[in-house]
Amino acid sequence: MTGSIEFPTSEPASQMQLASFTQETLALTRRLFLQLARRPSTLIAGVLQPVIWLILFGALFSNAPEELLPGGMSYGRFLGAGVIVFTAFSGALNAGLPVMFDREFGFLNRLLVAPLISRSSIVLASVIYITATTLIQCFSIMAMASFLGYGWPEPGGLLLTVLTLVILVFAVTAISLGLAFSLPGHIELIAVIFVVNLPLLFASTALAPISFMPAWLGWLATINPLTFAIEPIRAAYGGSVDLHTVLIHAPYGDVNGFGCLAILMGLSIGLFFLIRPMLNRKLA
Amino acid sequence: MSLIELQEVVKTYGSVKALRGLNLSIPEGCLYGLLGPNGSGKTTTLRILSTLLEPDSGQVHVAGFNVLGNPRAVRTRLGFVAQDIALDKILTGRELLQLQGDLYHLRSSVKDLRIAELTARLDMDSWIDRRCGSYSGGMKRRLDLAAGLLHQPKVLVLDEPTVGLDIESRTTIWNLLRELKSLGTTILLSSHYLEEVDVLADRMAIMDNGRVIAEGTPADLKKELGGDRITLRVQEFSDENESEEVRSLLSSINEVSHVVINRSQGFSLNLVVDDQNVLPLIRQCLERAGFSIFSLSQSRPSLDDVYLRSTGKTLMDAELELAGKRDVKLESKKAMR
């Protein structure tokens, strides 16, 4: 057999496999960052929009009575957590777009013809890229919020904030990648992103506490994943990192900090399992 | 030993039968041409070889490995240059090649060396560090070809690599393919340019409607046809009835064979004659029936004649016929992964 003469070991040792997997994943990630460096507009727009929200909404309610919000928090500080989570959410929702364009322009075929160790490198590159970029966006928002006088969390709170954001970003990235492989084209994907974005924001505790909402909206807000990310971060901004504290008084019961993180984590893992068969099929 | 082997391969897209029992066997070190009109199934065949598409049935081996059973072994040994060039507009040519090198797990030193070699060989020095979005068709083709060659594949598969190219780019590619062949690479290229296959290929197959209808060296295929080709018109533009009448007249002459009406050329007639002396006979026969000869040209057999002979259509006819039936946009949508 001529084929095997050049490649004496038909399967490379597992260590070499790992090195090769790293090589392909880094190369795919590098490509995404090169694209970003040369076309930074989406990254910048992803920061500008929440900054504007922060400034406008913060100003809108700046003269509200002091005891209006639970714990006598200023509206700006209340809003901060919501806007940070919104930034992460809408940033991660875009994760599928580069993949969708690769499908449409046939670039994905170039990857599929190559002898990748595992095609999960394509997915992993997207996850690394989108996690890094959304965290950069979130930190910009946090810096802006701190500049506006809405505070900055303690080190423990900062850790909790980053952890919460990362888990949320994983979950949303999974949704977006799933959509990118199941919708027919980028127009449909952008439409879904557009339609999902704001309603999820409004039906969460990003802009107002549950006590302000009618019962039906309160229900929606307490099952909205964004709320489970917003409340721990809001608590962190309020100086509390005790995960035993009840953060959400939902109609179905109280949810503490652990509960919030566990729900987000479960969602994230569940979604990756859900999209796995589809990714396997499309990338088979 | 054959490095590419397809046996009884069938592939359907919904109700469209793209391949209906295709057989092909390409020996090691051969530059093989796959000739066929639009829609005959060339791209489908090559996509199956590249592991992008699974056949419905049949056996497919590349470099001794089954494409279904061991796709990764096939991928490491195969260079694939697709019909539709997919580059990343935002990357430079060099960055694309670097990415490609990493996808094939080349060591960093080998990668840089190969990129330098191919850049020089394909005359890409002056623009390789510009973004792909600014490239002309010829530049894109050359870069895409370089990407396919980066890992020094044993087997190279190219889908219509010179279509729509300027002469300079085409010549560069032809020369490179000849050079690769002399170094032992097995090459399969599809084309619907007869001249390209005629000049370039050691062996060739003609595909029509998802099957191979003729196979051999270009010279053999032409020799098999024998005789001289004659193209004849009794008027500048005949109609179907008139041509039919002339066809039956000519067919009755013993030394004349394979009379075919060429619909795409104003119902002119193509025929094969055994020797020169038949011409006066043809003239007499037509004049007796009241026809005169408007024009007559004579040539050695070409590959177009092979196609005409095997299918009863010229390549051009076949293309026109299919062009109306296909929805290319829909196909590329369906081909999306």
Ligand SMILES: Nc1ncnc2c1ncn2[C@@H]1O[C@H](COP(=O)(O)OP(=O)(O)OP(=O)(O)O)[C@@H](O)[C@H]1O
């Ligand atoms: N994705 C698809 N979905 C449906 N039909 C398809 C698809 N791809 C190809 N076909 C059909 O299959 C047949 C073979 O197509 P194929 O693309 O293999 O031909 P080809 O010889 O490469 O043609 P061309 O010279 O135009 O590139 C055609 O009838 C075509 O319409």
Ligand SMILES: [Mg+2]
């Ligand atoms: Mg084709």
